[in-house]
Amino acid sequence: MLNPYVLEQIEVYPEDGSYTYLPRDQVATSMGITRDIRYMGQLLWQGDAEKRAHCIGLMFEIYFGACEAYALQQCGEPTYTLPGVDLYNVRAFQRDFYGVGGNERTLVEALVSRGLGQEVSDPDLALPGDFIQMWAHSGFGHSAVFLGWVTDERGDRTGIRYWSVQRDGLGEDTVQLSENPQSPWINPERVFLVRAELPDLPPP
Secondary structure (H helix, E strand, O other): OOHHHHHHHHHHOOOOOOOEEOOHHHHHHOOOOOOOEEEOOEEEEOOOOOOEEOHHHHHHHHHHHHHHHHHHHHHOOOOOEEOOEOOOOHHHHHHHHHOOOOOOOHHHHHHHHOOOEEEOOOHHHOOOOOEEEEEEOOOOEEEEEEEEEEEOOOOOEEEEEEEEEEOOEEEEEEEEEOOOOOOOOEEEEEEEEEEEOOOEOOOO
């Protein structure tokens, strides 16, 4: 699984406010990534010059960064491939990851449908470094790296601890879970988790 490399990636980013949240009115026209993304030797997307990100763009960036880190550790160069994803369809992968077609499972569906990850359907099996897509009752969505559940004294899950981009920059945060449709919190029925698989490496 890619989880250890995902967790390493989030440690790379400063949490001093130098990386910021992309304004909502620019989300639709921006990749929402803070650094360039390369794949199969090609520069595909350029990072925002002001280090601004939106949540799904940041997760896309971290996913590729984790794949590169794994390749570097294993073979000394950031060369890898994602099974079924080449230069001809990598942009379709990006659109699915972002949920451009309206699929609320976004990055989960993009990875699972291509065999690049396994959905974590049982919340008890969720691990730090899984990717999470969550939706509030209001319809507001957020993508993040899952860090753990918040529980009460009985052990019931009451919230989610995660890492992502917030209004004040990058870092850890928590959000409440609520079954009350009138609450502003996360609907536990609309929380989706995926564990990314390791990419393929070039033959030795």
